[in-house]
Amino acid sequence: MTDDPDWVREFRRVLNAAKLPEYMSDLVKTVPSDLVRDIVSDFRNYSPTPRADPSAKVVPVGAGRVIDGNDTPVASTGSGWADSPQIKDWKPPGLEHMDRMMDQADAIDRAERLRQLAQTAAVRRAEAEIKAQQEAELNKKQKEPKP
Numbered sequence: 001m002t003d004d005p006d007w008v009r010e011f012r013r014v015l016n017a018a019k020l021p022e023y024m025s026d027l028v029k030t031v032p033s034d035l036v037r038d039i040v041s042d043f044r045n046y047s048p049t050p051r052a053d054p055s056a057k058v059v060p061v062g063a064g065r066v067i068d069g070n071d072t073p074v075a076s077t078g079s080g081w082a083d084s085p086q087i088k089d090w091k092p093p094g095l096e097h098m099d100r101m102m103d104q105a106d107a108i109d110r111a112e113r114l115r116q117l118a119q120t121a122a123v124r125r126a127e128a129e130i131k132a133q134q135e136a137e138l139n140k141k142q143k144e145p146k147p
Contacts, residue, residue, distance in 0.1 A: 013028070020028065 013033075016028075018025075
């Protein structure tokens, strides 16, 4: 066996990577170990309290004036309450476009129905005229004297 620490480190890395799921082994191959070490170090050294100047003050916009040292209330510009949007006021995006397209389709359908009704009425008038002509001819034949 060899005493080379780099070889041993690489051997352990390869052996451990073989046991990992595919997505983790891809990460091990892609992300260098020193970067992961730096991220871990940053996390371990993290402090939730900022190391800024303690005299620095943050003033949120619209928060009003804060009074220190006594029980007087904090000045505010409003209650801060906002009504949520109502579901009855919601319309799906593109609804007005769909409504216009359906109105156009309805107009086309109405025009087609009128054309069909007009055609039917014309056919009925023609049939009535033909029937009237046939009846007139029949009446004429019945009224003629027989030779």
